[in-house]
Amino acid sequence: MPENDDPPAPGFTDAPSTKLLTDQPQPARVYNALLGGKDNFPADREAAKEALAAFPTVMTGVRENRDFLRRAVRYCAEQGVRQFLDIGTGVPDEGSTHEVAQAAAGEDPTTVVYVDNDPIVLVHARALLQGTGPCRTFYLDADLRDPQLILEQARRHLDFERPLALMLVAVLHFLEDSDDPYGIVAHLLAALPAGSLLVISHVTADYRPAEIKRLIATYRERGMSAQARSREEIDRFVEGLELVAPGVQSVARWNPDPDPDRVLPDAAAVSCFGVVARKPGAAPSTAPASAAGGLT
Numbered sequence: 001m002p003e004n005d006d007p008p009a010p011g012f013t014d015a016p017s018t019k020l021l022t023d024q025p026q027p028a029r030v031y032n033a034l035l036g037g038k039d040n041f042p043a044d045r046e047a048a049k050e051a052l053a054a055f056p057t058v059m060t061g062v063r064e065n066r067d068f069l070r071r072a073v074r075y076c077a078e079q080g081v082r083q084f085l086d087i088g089t090g091v092p093d094e095g096s097t098h099e100v101a102q103a104a105a106g107e108d109p110t111t112v113v114y115v116d117n118d119p120i121v122l123v124h125a126r127a128l129l130q131g132t133g134p135c136r137t138f139y140l141d142a143d144l145r146d147p148q149l150i151l152e153q154a155r156r157h158l159d160f161e162r163p164l165a166l167m168l169v170a171v172l173h174f175l176e177d178s179d180d181p182y183g184i185v186a187h188l189l190a191a192l193p194a195g196s197l198l199v200i201s202h203v204t205a206d207y208r209p210a211e212i213k214r215l216i217a218t219y220r221e222r223g224m225s226a227q228a229r230s231r232e233e234i235d236r237f238v239e240g241l242e243l244v245a246p247g248v249q250s251v252a253r254w255n256p257d258p259d260p261d262r263v264l265p266d267a268a269a270v271s272c273f274g275v276v277a278r279k280p281g282a283a284p285s286t287a288p289a290s291a292a293g294g295l296t
């Protein structure tokens with residue numbers, strides 16, 4: 001994978017160096033390796049192999065998480081939300097947030113701000129910046145542990161007077177308790193208007209404690225922070241919000257697409273919870289002042 005010396009593409013808020021540290025596995029690349037992608041290095045593939053040995057159904061969890069992301073984005077767009085702040089973007093894959101959101105929004109313009117702290121995602125940000133149709137996309141190279149910076153930069157592109165979807169999909173388990181993940185989510189949520197939607201997915205050790213403990217250890221042993229959380233701990237992220245049915249649920253069972261031929265994997269094989277929750281209160285219009293439509 002060559003390093004990228006090109007000038008920043010339009011839409012980059014920031015253009016830091018893109019040192020990939022190829023000898024150390026990185027969460028985005030390990031995830032890409034597990035998804036069968038090509039944007040990874042031997043150290044990432046080795047970590048993915050170890051993850052598979054620790055938790056043999058890890059690929060089921062990864063694929064179900066990706067499908068959850070797509071269904072959750074579609075749900076948000078169907079509710080009239082046209083702005084997405086997607087933190088922990090990952091390497092672009094088929095059905096990225098902007099593609100799904102814009103497909104569901106039709107001709108209605110959608111804005112997506114992607115945020116990640118991994119240089120590999122930055123390298124791919126040019127692909128993420130290819131909005132489809134009327135979609136506008138932006139990329140921020142930033143760390144979830146600095147929510148204030150993310151908000152300041154995201155405000156340049158998103159209208160915080162209108163509901164938006166905050167996506168924290170498969171990223172909070174890279175924050176350990178010492179990072180104050182609850183404080184970070186509360187900080188981000190406090191900036192959002194009523195009617196905004198929070199989308200979370202998160203690895204849990206509730207079903208296969210020994211395997212998931214080992215999985216987490218394989219990440220930590222390789223210098224990647226990681227922490228599984230229980231159902232109760234994931235509930236805490238959405239305290240005070242209105243849960244979209246079915247609430248906190250295995251990602252595989254969160255509003256699955258109807259398919260009589262498909263047998264859903266069991267929650268233990270997936271070991272990842274997903275939830276969509278709405279910030280309560282009277283929502284301002286989801287449409288910009290100049291446009292019609294949106295939620296009533």
Ligand SMILES: C[S@@+](CC[C@H](N)C(=O)[O-])C[C@H]1O[C@@H](n2cnc3c(N)ncnc32)[C@H](O)[C@@H]1O
Pocket residue numbers: 027028031065066069087088089090091115116117118121142143144145168169170171174
């Ligand atoms: C497992 S991938 C999930 C990608 C995508 N959200 C999905 O669910 O398909 C996790 C992503 O979170 C990013 N990430 C991890 N810790 C982060 C942090 N502190 N700040 C920003 N991004 C982070 C990683 O670089 C990686 O791209």
